[in-house]
Amino acid sequence: MANLAHIILIFLNIYGIFAADSTCNNYVSENAENKHPFIKIGNKYYFINESLKMNWFASSYYCRSYGGELANIESPAEMLALQNYISARKIESRLWFDGNDLAREGEYISHATGRPLTFTNWLPNNPDNSSNEDCLELYLYNKTLLMNDDNCDRKIFAICQYPERYRQKSLTYQNDNSILSGLVEAFAQTFQNCKSRALCPTS
The missing domain is CATH 1.10.287 (Helix Hairpins)
Incomplete structure (x- = not known):
């Protein structure tokens, strides 16, 4: 015994x-419910600093400094939720989000997941790699939020996302x-x- x-x-x-x-x-999970400064937009939590413009690389580091990452948009519903929020707040039309083709031209990879983007909604005639454009931005065009490739050194706002992996x-x-x-x-x-x-x- x-x-x-x-x-x-x-x-x-x-x-x-x-x-x-x-x-x-x-x-960690319970405290994640208080995701300040991230706010719920649709089904995810995002953060846009409307007073700080950075290039794409600095934007990625900035999001990580808050425990997040550049937004990884995976569906039309997520895009629409962001579109409504950005339009309502009249945020400047260009914003960095997750994704680039720095490794291989024309193959857009999520920086957060290391996998190809699962959803795209391009600005007409884009991506076009004009002037060596390798990083992805969201662009409010005729009140519709679309994706566009842009030069990674351009200084614009960024959309950070709280990662759900925790x-x-x-x-x-x-x-x-x-x-x-x-x-x-x-x-x-x-x-x-x-x-x-x-x-x-x-x-």
């Missing part, structure tokens, strides 16, 4: 380590925690059954 109890204690310790890790990640990571830990919790419960139940029937080996 002492040996079985010892095994259960080892599992409880392992469980405690993983539970503490999960609690830490839950704390929440996904937390949920992964929660799932691992549930598995461990089930194992511990099974061991505890086995120990109780064994003890009540006087079947446990004695030391």
